[in-house]
Amino acid sequence: MYLSYEETKDIAYYMCDRTQRLTLPMLVNLLLDVSEKQSDSLERGEAYIRDRGLNWIILHYAFDIGRMPRLNERVYIETFATEYNKLFTYRTFIVRDSNRTELIKVETTFALLDSKKRKMARIPEDIVAPYKAEYSKRIRRNKKPDEVNSEEYNEKQYAVRYFDIDGNNHVNNSHYINWILDSLDSTFLLDHDITRGVITFNKEVSENQLVFSQSSIREEEGLNSDHIIKTEDTVHCSATFTWDKVKRRNMNGYDQ
Amino acid sequence: MYLSYEETKDIAYYMCDRTQRLTLPMLVNLLLDVSEKQSDSLERGEAYIRDRGLNWIILHYAFDIGRMPRLNERVYIETFATEYNKLFTYRTFIVRDSNRTELIKVETTFALLDSKKRKMARIPEDIVAPYKAEYSKRIRRNKKPDEVNSEEYNEKQYAVRYFDIDGNNHVNNSHYINWILDSLDSTFLLDHDITRGVITFNKEVSENQLVFSQSSIREEEGLNSDHIIKTEDTVHCSATFTWDKVKRRNMNGYDQ
Structure with a gap:
């Protein structure tokens, strides 16, 4: 059994889009808040890791x-680390509604970055042990996003903002997801819901950089969008989402 | 005595900037969440108002x-409507720390917008009565922001993003504040804290608009920044903030 941690979250208006559903960027903020709280409870919070230069x-x-949860809905977010090896730890999040029905499952891969060398570090035993994940030599092959159609794509440009940088001195993950999804047409976003998705982070974006968010739509085993976040010569992040057409909305975009 | 409502909030990492302090945009999100919760508790929530076309x-x-509250700090946010007249209601927010010491006070002016006519509506008695604010014919003269120095100012440009639009179909207030502050140099933001500020909203920005955020610094009874958010020929929002130099930060920008 994994060492599980759970928190209750109430979905506030500032977490929601115009259809009064939780946004994907804000979902990720809530998930990482819960995993940070688990770390704090195990005395392996951000300060402990930072003091080790990681x-x-x-x-x-x-x-x-x-x-996606709705405005004012109460949800339960559970998280647990499942497995680790010398470089990676794998962590699952499950979001449930008030009847404990599963709404969302998210599987993630974490690594430790050496703050000075700016490269990945081996995971020290004292950092990972309290989470009681299983050690396995096996390095998972994560599903990769598909490539953006180089002949027909949307592109929007974003400057990193002061408040995009979080307490870890990184551009917070949620902003990449905002850039990724915002590159799609707003009518597409209003008419479709994400059912599945993968996001891969390759290289951090730093302050004062200008990023290009490219996306293309692909109909293949359903409706998909493929994405990259790039600067001049570097791909920082890529993603693929699968979408379902929203069946019924009333004029205001709210579900009926 | 006013009809007061209070909620407890824990400051999560996604609400904080790189110095692990609550950001002003996120402060406003939390305040409005609490006033929305008071409205829900009085059966005057967003749906009630929307059903009236307002x-x-x-x-x-x-x-x-x-x-500003720090990462992981628990704060208490109190709110109460103080006064109203035919067009405006005035609401105060007080943020206190765990010792009940006052950290922040915010005074706000609300109005009702007729969703079809896109203009201000008289405030119906049944909407305002449950808050038990005092009726007074007097219309307050709110302190106005100072003007941006037209000869020497910073300017940055922002496109309204899909997720900037909230469940009321408006650009959420927090994004205006993000545009306002992001136009200042990041070194200035890192080295200074806001002590006072006023923001005036004149006209909504709509989706697909491009806004210009202009700001200038003024030393006059302390250090001030003046701001406007404008589109081609319209000023949508203006603001003035007063700043204190942060005395001590360590290398990571954290308070010592």
């Missing part, structure tokens, strides 16, 4: 979304 | 900030 980064997300 | 807009904020 910080956690996330390399991969895999989302499986039954439905 | 929605609340905020015209003015006045901030008085002793200090």
Whole structure:
């Protein structure tokens, strides 16, 4: 059995989009808040890791979304570390509604970054042990995003903002997801819900950089969007989402 | 005595900037979450107002900030409506720390917008009565922001993003504040804290608009920054903040 940790979250208006559903960027904020709280409870919080000259980064997300929580809904977010090896730890998040029905499952891959060398560090036993994940030599092959269609894509440009940088001195993950999704047409976003998705982070974006968010739509085993976040010559992040057409909305975009 | 409502909030990492302090945009999100919760508790929530073809807009904020809450700090946010007249209601927010010491006071002016006519509506008695604010014919003269120095100012440009639009179909207030502050140099933001501020909203920005955020610094009874958010020919929002130099930070920008 994994060492599980759970928190209750109430979905506030500032977490929601115009259809009064939790946004994907804010979902990720809530998930990472819960895993940070588990770390604090095990005395392995951000300060402990920072004092060792390290910080956690996330390399991969895999989302499986039954439905996004609604405004004012109370949800339960459970998280547990499942497995680790010398470089990676794997952590699962499950979001449930008030009947304890599973709404969302997210599987993530974390690694430790050496703050000075700016490269990945071996995971020290004292940092990982309290989470009671299983050690396994096996390094998982995470599902990769598909490539953006180089002949037909949307592109939008974003400057990193002061408040995009979080307490770890990184551009917070949620902003990459905002850049990724915002590159799609707003009518597409309003008419479709994400059912599955993968995001891979390759290289951090730093302050004062200008990023390009490219996306293309692909109909293949359903409706998919493929994405990259790039600067001039570097791909920082890539993603693929699978979408379902929203069946019924009333004029205001709210579910009926 | 006013009809007061209070909620407890724990400051999560996603609400904080790189110095692990609550950001002003996120402070405003938390305040409005608490006032929305008071409205829900009085059965005057967003759906009640929307069904009347109306929605609340905020015209003015006045901030008085002793200090911003820190990451993981627990704060108490109290709110109460103080006074109303035919067009405006006035609401105060007080943020206190775990010792019940006042950290922040914010005074706000709300009005009702007729969703179809896109203009201000008279405030119906049944909407305002449950808050037990005092009726007074007097219309307050809110402190106005100072003008941006037209000869020497910073300017940055922002496109409204899909997720900037909230469940009221408006650009959420917090994004205006993000645009306002992001136009200042990041070294200035890192080295200074806001002690006071006023923000005035004149006209909504809509989706697909491009806004210009202009700011200038003024030394006059302390250090001030003046701001406007404008589109081609319209000023949508203006603000003035007063700043204190942060005395001690360690290398990571954290308070010592």
